[in-house]
Amino acid sequence: MPFNKKIIELIFKITLLFFSVSVPSYSYENFNECGLLISKIKKNFHKLSLDEPSISYQSSYFLKKQVKGYALKNNKNKNINQIVDSIPLARTKNNHIIIESVNPYHELRDEYLKPNAIIYAMNGKQTSKMNDKEVYDEYIKSEKFTIIDPKDNKKYTYDEKGEGQVESKTIWVHVQPKTISNIDTLSGTFISSYIFNLHWYNDKINTLADEVYNEALLKDKEVKDYNFYCSFDHDQLNGIYLPNLIFKNKVQDFENISTKYILEYTPKYEDEESFTTITKSVSASSQFQVDFDFKSFPFDKQYLKFEIENNDLFNPVVLDWSWNMPEQIQDFYSLRLLEWKKTDIDINYQEVTNILHGISHDSLEIIFIIERYFDYFLFKIILPIFLILILAWSTFWISAREIESRLTVSVVCFLSLVAYTFVIDESIPKLSYLTVMDVIVLLAYIFSAIPTFQSIKSFRLLKNNNEQNSMDFDKKYQKIIPITFIISVIFIFAIFSGDNMHTISALTF
Numbered sequence: 001m002p003f004n005k006k007i008i009e010l011i012f013k014i015t016l017l018f019f020s021v022s023v024p025s026y027s028y029e030n031f032n033e034c035g036l037l038i039s040k041i042k043k044n045f046h047k048l049s050l051d052e053p054s055i056s057y058q059s060s061y062f063l064k065k066q067v068k069g070y071a072l073k074n075n076k077n078k079n080i081n082q083i084v085d086s087i088p089l090a091r092t093k094n095n096h097i098i099i100e101s102v103n104p105y106h107e108l109r110d111e112y113l114k115p116n117a118i119i120y121a122m123n124g125k126q127t128s129k130m131n132d133k134e135v136y137d138e139y140i141k142s143e144k145f146t147i148i149d150p151k152d153n154k155k156y157t158y159d160e161k162g163e164g165q166v167e168s169k170t171i172w173v174h175v176q177p178k179t180i181s182n183i184d185t186l187s188g189t190f191i192s193s194y195i196f197n198l199h200w201y202n203d204k205i206n207t208l209a210d211e212v213y214n215e216a217l218l219k220d221k222e223v224k225d226y227n228f229y230c231s232f233d234h235d236q237l238n239g240i241y242l243p244n245l246i247f248k249n250k251v252q253d254f255e256n257i258s259t260k261y262i263l264e265y266t267p268k269y270e271d272e273e274s275f276t277t278i279t280k281s282v283s284a285s286s287q288f289q290v291d292f293d294f295k296s297f298p299f300d301k302q303y304l305k306f307e308i309e310n311n312d313l314f315n316p317v318v319l320d321w322s323w324n325m326p327e328q329i330q331d332f333y334s335l336r337l338l339e340w341k342k343t344d345i346d347i348n349y350q351e352v353t354n355i356l357h358g359i360s361h362d363s364l365e366i367i368f369i370i371e372r373y374f375d376y377f378l379f380k381i382i383l384p385i386f387l388i389l390i391l392a393w394s395t396f397w398i399s400a401r402e403i404e405s406r407l408t409v410s411v412v413c414f415l416s417l418v419a420y421t422f423v424i425d426e427s428i429p430k431l432s433y434l435t436v437m438d439v440i441v442l443l444a445y446i447f448s449a450i451p452t453f454q455s456i457k458s459f460r461l462l463k464n465n466n467e468q469n470s471m472d473f474d475k476k477y478q479k480i481i482p483i484t485f486i487i488s489v490i491f492i493f494a495i496f497s498g499d500n501m502h503t504i505s506a507l508t509f
Helices: 005-021 033-043 080-086 132-139 203-219 322-334 375-397 403-425 436-463 467-496
Strands: 056-059 061-063 097-102 118-122 144-148 155-159 165-168 170-184 189-201 228-232 245-247 250-266 275-289 301-310 318-320 340-354 359-372
Touching (some): 097 340, 097 359, 170 301, 170 322, 170 359, 189 301, 203 275, 275 301, 301 340, 375 467, 403 436, 436 467
Parallel strands (some): 170 318
Antiparallel strands (some): 056 165, 144 155, 170 189, 189 275, 228 250, 245 301, 250 275, 301 359, 340 359
């Protein structure tokens, strides 16, 4: 059953406020509505099939919004609801729009109609030539749309025939991280203390809540139009359908896990029907696994993910983040991190297929984007490396006759660089690819070894009575080596700065 957006938003905000002040329940005066409701639930459990989820109606597929780069952009002083409304649709490089997720009950869903699929056209109109308003106007018609497969550029057309709303089971999710700590790049993990809120409607229990409300109204007319809240534990709701969502990338839990269930009833008001929501709130501290990419280390950008997945294969659900985006933005601003700078948030869906049962559904990723504070590596590793190189190059100004002094300086400098390798290895795991730091160090090895060979060559020229040639040879290297090294470093940064996904914004273009 569709509900007015403003009413839903108000309910969720009240629910979140409810949690923040830790009030166990709101009750009508001199009336035990929560006890009566539990009694009715037990009495009508089998009659209403309360072990099965309620069905509502949702869009058959959803359009992806450009959360990354827009949700937080220049919006610190704006009303958060205005921020959400201002987020544009996500676009490809060719300006086509993208599917965010697909309703698991959509009969047209197949191997091409899935999250992150590219919509080439709607009702014969290319989406690349349409603005967001025009896209939404065509979207609500629920008619023909064409998907393009980026692998082979083949196009696939679907026709919803005006039936864009399909039966579904929708869960609104909100991950509220209180802290993020112990970002361990060696093990690829981080630890977070968080509150995981799930909200969903239950039309079956709503019929019982209507009865409770009407009975309360008979005893006290003052309760008219007032909501009531009930706090339950898991045992009291035993047997009632509860969504089974898990964190796909969670490694382990710490301390005790606290779980609350809040039932909220909103009576009929003007043209709005009554409805009942249930909120499951889990407070925990857990360790999460993530895939770090270190190609741009120590100028790297990383993605801390909370990967949410439905663990009930035979009760697929629609995972919706949009109602809680204002709170998600506020959570981001409240976070405090050490050694890392928080820069952005993003939302992504991935198709998950159970090969054994042949069932596909979408998982949701809530992503916190962070950038490494590189000052430590810049001033304590990279800058000393450059100073060691300058010392190694100082041999070009030492007379070729002092071959022992020149070799001593160059070899000692080379060994000093080797020692720095062990410092860097403590910061990242053993990788199958080279990072920016690795390339700089390897380059430093080469340019630190060159003075040794150059000194030997210069000394040989001197021994062959070619003193002027020896001096000219040294002068040539005094210019060539530093300039070549600087150009090489600039070239390295130019290559890696092209990876906008994993390089800090200060170095990307």
